Amino acid sequence: MKVEYEEQKDNRINSRRSFVKEYLIVFAVVLWCCSGSILIFNAQMQQNADPWFMVLIGSSYVLFIGVVVYVGIKILIRSSFTKPIHEIRKVAEGDFTVRVHSQRKDDKKDEVEILIDDFNRMIEELASIETLKGDFITNISHEIKTPLSVIQNYASVMLKESLPIDKRMEYTDTILVASKKLSTLVTTVLKLNKLDNQKIIKKNTYSLDEQLRCSILALEEKFEEKDVMLDVELDEVMITTDENLMEMVWNNLLTNSIKFTESKGTVRIKLKKENDKIIVSISDTGCGMSKKTVEHVFDRFYQGDTSHSSIGNGLGLSLVKRIIDLVEGKIKVDSECGKGTEFTVTLKEN
Known part of the structure; x- marks a missing residue:
């Protein structure tokens, strides 16, 4: 069986690493060796020296120059890779502050420079994950x-x-x-x-408007406890996605709206279909959020309003965001302090 491999072109590469300098050095050394050998041979011939002695002298000369060139090239190569290897070893030991520096003086990118860029980007991602891991352990503790x-x-x-x-x-x-x-x-x-750790979702076709009604009814007691009014406007919409995961989304968003809406306030739930997109909006007339809180609202354990921290853990909206990403949807937050918050979820029909 013949296996064909097609090299993927990296558009970031705008230069090729040139070895002309190394070729010229090797050429000069070889020329020097040949010239030296010829000069030695001519000198010995003029003195009628033994031919075997001349061969021995010439060979020794070439061998000596070869050893010098070999050692020089080895030192040159090692000096080019010793520092990057040392930095890579430090990363392997858990130090994510190091970076492999560019080996070129100009701004051009060859294969090695792209490799260095990708490696540095990987270090940044690892550092970010390590920071999140530390924050997660601290917060959950x-x-x-x-x-x-x-x-x-x-x-x-x-x-x-x-x-x-x-x-x-x-x-x-x-x-x-x-x-x-x-x-x-x-x-x-x-x-x-x-x-x-989940990559694949279990899809089935069901009525999204019916699911939203069931989610609202499940929280009816909480709406009544806080005396929160409901404004529901649901179009009949069928959707193909993971029903259980989406139920978690609606429960979290509705619970959040109740939590941050004062008595006599209103929670509005709207469902409509635009072309091949399904849009669900859940808004409230609650306390709203600051710009900073909106920026971090999906971060794990983040709680912008500490007055409600006793009835939450800062993970609900992180769960919502992860599910929306998993079903390849989008979620947007619009909020203003004192005027309420609106979450808009955009989903694919199937």
Whole structure:
């Protein structure tokens, strides 16, 4: 079986590495060796020296020059690669601050320079991942420690026999709330971890408007508790995507709207189809977000409004963003402090 390989052209390459200098050096050395050998041969011939002696002298001369050239070229090559290899070794040991520097004085790019650029970009990505990993561990440690401390402290107080029944019931409720928050955090982290490693989604065709209605009805009690009005405008739309993943998206976005909308406020849910695009918008008349918060709203554990941090963990919108990316959709946030927030999700029909 014949295997054909077609080299992919890299449009970033605008120059080829030239070895003319090295060729000229080798040519000059060879010319010097030949000239030297001829001169030695002529000198010995004029003195009627033994031919074998002349061959020995000439060979020794050529050998000596060859060794000198070999050592010189080896030193030149090693000096060119020693520093990059040293920097690569430091990266392998976990130092992501190093960079491999360009070997060219001009701004042109050859194959080696492109390789250096790609390697430096890889180091930057690794450094970014390492930073995110550190932040993730720090944040999740804090998020787990807080409810655990609440559970531990209240459980210790409940061991006192003199504690009144009403206080015991109050502390029991507090422990249940903290344990529920801890359970939600662990569940969300596991979901995110699963989605981070998921590449293929299970698609099926279903009614998106019906799914949104079910999500709204599932949160009906929460809407009533906060006395939040609903404005629902749903077109009949069929979609082919992962039904379970999209259910998580709507539940998170709707829960967020309820969370940040004051009593007597309004949450609007709209669904419409434009050509081959499906657009879902969920807006509220809540407190809104600052520009800085909008920029980081999908970052893990980020909570712009700390007044609501006790009823969230900063992972819900990260989960939403990951799912939208997975189904090849788009999500946009429009918000203004004091005027509310609108999340717009754009999906493919199939």
